[in-house]
Amino acid sequence: MSRTFTASARPGPGPLRPLPRLSAVSRPLDGGANLIHVRRPGAPIVEIRIGLPLPRKFIAATAVPTVLAESILAGTPDFDRDELALAVQRLGGTLAASADSDALTLSASVVTDNAPALMRLIAHVLTAANYPGAEVASDAQRMADEVAMAATQPGVIAGSHLDALLYPGHPYAAGLPTPDEVRAIRPASLRSAHRTVVTPAGAHVVIVGDLTPRRLDAVIAELAPWLTGTGRAAARLAAPTPTPGGTTLVVDRPGAVQSTMRIARQTEGRDSVKWPARAAANLIYGGLFTSRLIQNLRERNGYSYSPRSLFTHHRSCSQWTLTADVASEATAAALVEARYELGRIVTTGVTESELDMARRYAIGALTVQTATRAGLASMLVDMALTGLDVNYLPRYTGELARLTVADVNEAAVVLSPTSMTTVIVGDAASIADSLSTVTSVTAAN
Amino acid sequence: MSRQDGAPTRARLRNGLRVLVIPDRSTPIVAVAVVYDVGFRSEPEGRTGFAHLFEHLMFQGSANVGKVEHIQAVESAGGVMNGHTQSDVTAYYEALPAGGLELALWLEADRMGALAVTQDNLDNQIAVVQEEIKVNVLNRPYGGFPWIPMPQLAFDTFANSHNGYGSFVDLQSATLADAADFYATYYSPRNACLTIGGAVDPDHALDLAERHLGRIPPRPAPRIGPFTEAPLSADRHQRIDDPHIPMPALALAHRVPDPVADPAALASHHILNRILADGDASRLRSKLVHGTGQVTDLGAHIGYFGSDSLQMRDPMLTTITAFYPPTTSPEAILDAVLAELDDLSSKGPAEDELTAAVTAGVAAHHRSNDALLGRTLAHASTEVIHGRAELVTDIPTLLENVDADAIQRAATDLRSQHHACLELIPAGAQ
Numbered sequence: 091m092s093r094t095f096t097a098s099a100r101p102g103p104g105p106l107r108p109l110p111r112l113s114a115v116s117r118p119l120d121g122g123a124n125l126i127h128v129r130r131p132g133a134p135i136v137e138i139r140i141g142l143p144l145p146r147k148f149i150a151a152t153a154v155p156t157v158l159a160e161s162i163l164a165g166t167p168d169f170d171r172d173e174l175a176l177a178v179q180r181l182g183g184t185l186a187a188s189a190d191s192d193a194l195t196l197s198a199s200v201v202t203d204n205a206p207a208l209m210r211l212i213a214h215v216l217t218a219a220n221y222p223g224a225e226v227a228s229d230a231q232r233m234a235d236e237v238a239m240a241a242t243q244p245g246v247i248a249g250s251h252l253d254a255l256l257y258p259g260h261p262y263a264a265g266l267p268t269p270d271e272v273r274a275i276r277p278a279s280l281r282s283a284h285r286t287v288v289t290p291a292g293a294h295v296v297i298v299g300d301l302t303p304r305r306l307d308a309v310i311a312e313l314a315p316w317l318t319g320t321g322r323a324a325a326r327l328a329a330p331t332p333t334p335g336g337t338t339l340v341v342d343r344p345g346a347v348q349s350t351m352r353i354a355r356q357t358e359g360r361d362s363v364k365w366p367a368r369a370a371a372n373l374i375y376g377g378l379f380t381s382r383l384i385q386n387l388r389e390r391n392g393y394s395y396s397p398r399s400l401f402t403h404h405r406s407c408s409q410w411t412l413t414a415d416v417a418s419e420a421t422a423a424a425l426v427e428a429r430y431e432l433g434r435i436v437t438t439g440v441t442e443s444e445l446d447m448a449r450r451y452a453i454g455a456l457t458v459q460t461a462t463r464a465g466l467a468s469m470l471v472d473m474a475l476t477g478l479d480v481n482y483l484p485r486y487t488g489e490l491a492r493l494t495v496a497d498v499n500e501a502a503v504v505l506s507p508t509s510m511t512t513v514i515v516g517d518a519a520s521i522a523d524s525l526s527t528v529t530s531v532t533a534a535n
Numbered sequence: 536m537s538r539q540d541g542a543p544t545r546a547r548l549r550n551g552l553r554v555l556v557i558p559d560r561s562t563p564i565v566a567v568a569v570v571y572d573v574g575f576r577s578e579p580e581g582r583t584g585f586a587h588l589f590e591h592l593m594f595q596g597s598a599n600v601g602k603v604e605h606i607q608a609v610e611s612a613g614g615v616m617n618g619h620t621q622s623d624v625t626a627y628y629e630a631l632p633a634g635g636l637e638l639a640l641w642l643e644a645d646r647m648g649a650l651a652v653t654q655d656n657l658d659n660q661i662a663v664v665q666e667e668i669k670v671n672v673l674n675r676p677y678g679g680f681p682w683i684p685m686p687q688l689a690f691d692t693f694a695n696s697h698n699g700y701g702s703f704v705d706l707q708s709a710t711l712a713d714a715a716d717f718y719a720t721y722y723s724p725r726n727a728c729l730t731i732g733g734a735v736d737p738d739h740a741l742d743l744a745e746r747h748l749g750r751i752p753p754r755p756a757p758r759i760g761p762f763t764e765a766p767l768s769a770d771r772h773q774r775i776d777d778p779h780i781p782m783p784a785l786a787l788a789h790r791v792p793d794p795v796a797d798p799a800a801l802a803s804h805h806i807l808n809r810i811l812a813d814g815d816a817s818r819l820r821s822k823l824v825h826g827t828g829q830v831t832d833l834g835a836h837i838g839y840f841g842s843d844s845l846q847m848r849d850p851m852l853t854t855i856t857a858f859y860p861p862t863t864s865p866e867a868i869l870d871a872v873l874a875e876l877d878d879l880s881s882k883g884p885a886e887d888e889l890t891a892a893v894t895a896g897v898a899a900h901h902r903s904n905d906a907l908l909g910r911t912l913a914h915a916s917t918e919v920i921h922g923r924a925e926l927v928t929d930i931p932t933l934l935e936n937v938d939a940d941a942i943q944r945a946a947t948d949l950r951s952q953h954h955a956c957l958e959l960i961p962a963g964a965q
Contacts (some may be wrong), residue, residue: 095648095751101641103612104634110563114745132561133905135898163815164825175816179745179891201898235782235831235860242676243783285653348666348674380607389603392662395670415670419664419835447611454613458630462905479743 107452109457109487110323114470114480119310121290121317126470126480127306128298130463134204136200136299136309137467138212141475142287143405144189145324150261153271154283155189156237157230161280162187162194162280162288164225166218171225174211183208185215188441191262192405193475195285200465202299209312216288216316221277234269241266244343244350245413248515249342251534252352252411255511260330263402290316292323294474298467326477329407332356335509338425340525342518343533349516351420353428354411355509360403366489367501368401368410373448374440374498375399375431375505376412382431383412393420403476410504418517422524425512432507439499454486536631543730543914543924544737546622546744550753552647552723556737557908565733565756566911568628569647573721575699576622576762581708584701586711587620588709589717593627594649595619595656598649602656605929608764613637614843615908620941622699622839623759624846624916630908633734636753640747647724648751652714661706668700681786681856681957683837683913688773689955690853694762724748728918732911763849766790778962782831785865786856786957787872789805789949791837793849800948801837801844802933803941804853808835809892810942811875812855812882816891818875819855828865833857845926846916853949865958878924879946883939884885896934 105126115127123153156173161169163185164171173277178185183200185208196216200208240246297309335355343350376399387397396412416424458484460466473482514525518533525531576586596602607618615633627646629639672678683698690696703853729748731740792800812819812835823830837853838844846850857868884892902909910927918924 097596097641097645097648098747101637103638104609104632104636106561106613107632107634132559133901135901135905172816172821175814176887176891179814179816179895180887184895184902185896199898199902201901225825228825231828231860232824232831235858238781239676239831239858242779244674298899310926316635346674348669350674378610380603380610385603388663389659392659392666395663395667415674416668417666417669441763447607447624450613451610454635455615455633457613457632458615458908459562461907464902464905 094380099488103450105441106453107458108491109453110132110482112483116480119295119317120314121291122321122323123293123295124474125310125439126294126296128470129301130298130466130468131300132258133463134202134300135199135463136202136297136301138209139467140196140212141294141296141297142322142470143292143475144193144195144287145383146261146327147285148283149191149327152191152264152265153267153275154279155194155408156233156267156272157226157275158280158283158287159187159189159194160229160233161221161226162215162219162284164229165222166214166220168214168218173214177211178208179302181208185212191264195471197226203262204302205299205301206312209309213313213316219223219284221280223277224376226275226277226280230273234272234387235273237266238269239252243339244346244515247341248350248352248513251339252354252511255337255339255513256354256409257330258354259325259335262330271477289321291321294297294471296471296474298463298470316398327406330356333511335511337532338512338514338520338525338529339532339534340518341513341515343515344517344519346515347418348415349514349521351414351416351421351424352411352444353510354409355511357401357408357410357504359408359476360482361514364501365496366486367493367505368381368504369452370445370448370493370504371440371500372399372401372489373411373451373503374444375435378448378451382435383428385425386431387416387424393424393428395415403472405476418520421514421516421521424529425525426528432505432510436506440495442495445493445495445498449490449493456487457513493504546739546741547751548724548745550749550751551723551756552748552751553728553918554741555728555730555918556735556740557730557732557911558735558737561807562631562733562907563632563674563899564733564907565629565636565639565731566630566908567636567643568626568629568730568834568912568915569727570624570626570912570915570919571722571727572759572943573625573726573757574621574623576694577721577759580693582704582713583697584664584699585705585709585713585730586625586637587699587701587715587716588660590618590620590625591660591664592652592657592714593646593650594601596651596662597645598651599645600642602653602892605646608638608642614639619812620699621846622841623848624919626916628910628912629940630907636735636740637743639745643729644747647727647748650718650764652711652720654711657711657714658708661709664706665703672700676781677784679853679957679958684775684957685788685852685854685955688771688957689767690850691862692762692764695764705723719754720757721847723749723755723756727856728915729938730915730918730924732914734909749959758778760848767955770949770953771919771955772958774960776962777959781963782860782957783865783958784856784858785868785959786854787869788852788854788955789952791851791853792948794844798921798926799933799936802943803937804837805844805944806889806892806896806934806937807942807945808837808853810879810888813892813895816888819872823871830859845913846920852875853920861961865928869956870887873950876946876950880950883943887940889942895939897931900930900934904956
């Protein structure tokens with residue numbers, strides 16, 4: 091393949107620049123809500139996120155939030171579902187609701203000129219959504235079917251078992267609801283949940299777009315009908331008691347051609363002083379393409395297409411997870427290699443050049459991610475819902491820039507293999523014996 | 536007009552490489568995209584999946600870059616990168632803080648000019664691609680549906696009907712000689728477009744492009760396609776029994792007009808799809824999902840994956856996909872969809888649903904155009920397929936020009952064709 095082609099010397103990566111200043115403004119609104127606004131010129135689109143933290147009972151029982159997210163746009167006294175959808179579309183907007191384990195979030199976008207009009211519709215939904223009986227019945231049935239479909243995906247199966255092992259006795263163990271629980275949801279429970287959850291108290295309102303202060307005020311003014319009342323902010327739960335490591339659970343999925351592997355543990359959140367060093371350790375272990383995990387499992391051994399490790403963040407704790415979908419016949423070997431790399435980074439540490447790359451990547455990737463309105467808005471609401479203030483990003487990247495190898499080596503103990511819980515969803519008949527030769531195995535019921 | 540829609544600065548290097556520069560000084564990052572005019576439609580019989588496998592090989596090292604050093608270099612510059620293979624293009628792209636531009640161009644030059652594939656790396660990536668197929672298709676309910684089985688039903692030529700991910704037998708038969716041949720034929724600078732976007736000065740960017748990619752010796756451009764084939768002469772139905780799925784699914788496909796010859800018609804079909812299936816007020820969602828509950832979820836898309844209609848040549852499909860509970864008969868869904876098309880064909884859309892669909896389409900364009908990397912890539916792909924990157928900035932106008940007559944024509948076009956319909960049924964069901 092070589093041609094008569096001579097390259098010049100490879101150029102360097104360029105200077106490491108800190109994240110550009112966000113000029114984010116955070117201020118309280120009436121009713122106990124908080125506004126986060128970033129003025130961002132460019133594309134004529136405004137992105138809006140409204141994050142509503144869930145109280146304990148809706149973290150522990152997920153059927154209600156599942157249907158609430160569907161039915162909140164099903165109608166008000168002034169609009170049925172179709173009319174509301176059409177009204178949003180006519181403004182050049184989008185409006186959707188979603189629920190995760192910690193929060194209900196409304197996500198919206200609209201052409202800049204119509205931002206006040208869309209906010210008026212949003213305020214109307216937040217104050218007057220009335221969960222009509224026929225719509226709720228249809229939504230509950232449909233969400234029950236969606237949950238049933240999701241529950242056949244091996245990644246979802248693995249996640250459910252992992253949550254149960256990592257957070258026993260804590261609401262985060264709840265996982266997906268059952269189809270029957272979802273089907274049983276009635277308008278009365280949704281209306282009651284709406285009163286509790288859809289309150290401005292403790293809510294985070296994020297607006298990113300090219301809005302002058304006067305135009306921003308016009309948008310916020312439309313939210314006024316909702317920014318009233320005496321609701322209570324959902325309290326942050328205490329962190330779960332960490333589970334001791336050592337369990338390896340095999341969940342049978344007969345005939346599976348791959349094993350879906352998860353190795354995980356609970357960790358402190360991003361407000362810990364150790365967070366930047368832990369983030370760097372994770373990138374070096376399995377977050378970069380050129381990380382130890384990917385170079386081993388994918389590029390050297392071909393066991394897996396997409397192994398990686400990452401931190402995810404609940405409101406009350408964070409979690410480190412390794413995910414790998416590996417060829418069934420390589421399951422035991424892949425587990426050995428993944429654990430070997432964990433042991434290696436904990437015992438022998440990282441190098442200066444690995445740290446340099448991790449640091450550059452972390453800062454650069456954040457720069458790319460926050461370059462779009464949608465990316466920035468989603469990041470800001472996620473930060474707010476997990477208790478981080480708007481200055482978190484420049485603070486975090488500043489600390490990344492100052493990290494030393496010693497800092498990262500000390501923090502890497504969070505990746506100790508003996509602290510981890512392992513779940514493997516696969517064809518037990520073909521993998522259980524070989525797994526038992528390298529680890530003690532528990533079979534799921 | 537938004538500052539980000541700057542007119543491209545163009546050049547053509549002596550070796551035939553097309554270069555576009557699209558500055559956007561509102562961002563601190565640069566994006567580099569190289570799109571080659573080859574996709575899985577061009578791969579030979581007996582080598583299904585080869586174009587995608589070759590895309591993997593392009594990351595495995597070149598004369599001055601070791602295995603995965605490309606990715607390492609981009610990541611250490613603080614960048615993100617990826618590649619993708621589609622039916623008619625293969626794209627390689629990265630976004631980095633502005634200081635990394637020259638490094639990105641140097642890396643693209645090295646692999647365009649002097650790719651170096653070893654047997655070990657080929658064997659390794661064949662294994663990796665097989666795991667990719669397992670995780671995305673074989674190990675996942677509804678994996679690959681409908682983009683893998685629908686072309687097999689709707690088309691008859693090998694080029695248009697085969698599975699672009701490839702069979703394991705074909706993948707395992709790939710040799711170094713195949714790779715050398717494919718590279719020499721399809722990865723000529725003359726067969727590619729380089730697009731640079733973001734925090735760049737056009738003159739400086741062109742100078743860097745000339746300095747690094749201008750060194751690559753010229754080679755001839757390949758003959759690509761054409762892949763046209765006759766339309767269906769009868770409706771085609773296929774039922775597939777799948778033991779892994781919990782509930783049935785259905786996909787209904789028709790042809791759209793040649794997108795390169797008639798981008799205005801393509802815009803009409805996009806708006807037609809929004810009227811049918813975008814948002815809760817759309818015809819099919821309103822009636823079948825929220826109204827009767829006969830359908831759990833549905834969508835409509837043009838092309839293989841929905842985001843590729845400007846990156847494909849004729850023939851191209853528009854497909855409606857529905858997931859539904861076992862209590863619904865697939866005939867009922869098919870009848871309902873065809874009835875809506877008949878209605879739109881004879882009466883056209885209502886004014887408010889047309890306005891809403893056009894407004895939504897224009898807003899969606901602005902939203903997706905916001906991301907520098909996607910925007911840069913769209914320009915490169917559109918330059919390759921349509922010969923005119925500026926088509927990307929014409930999209931809002933094309934959408935706004937879609938009127939009721941255009942929707943009637945589009946719906947009539949579909950109803951005057953034969954269709955292909957796939958049913959996925961849980962194995963063991965009636």
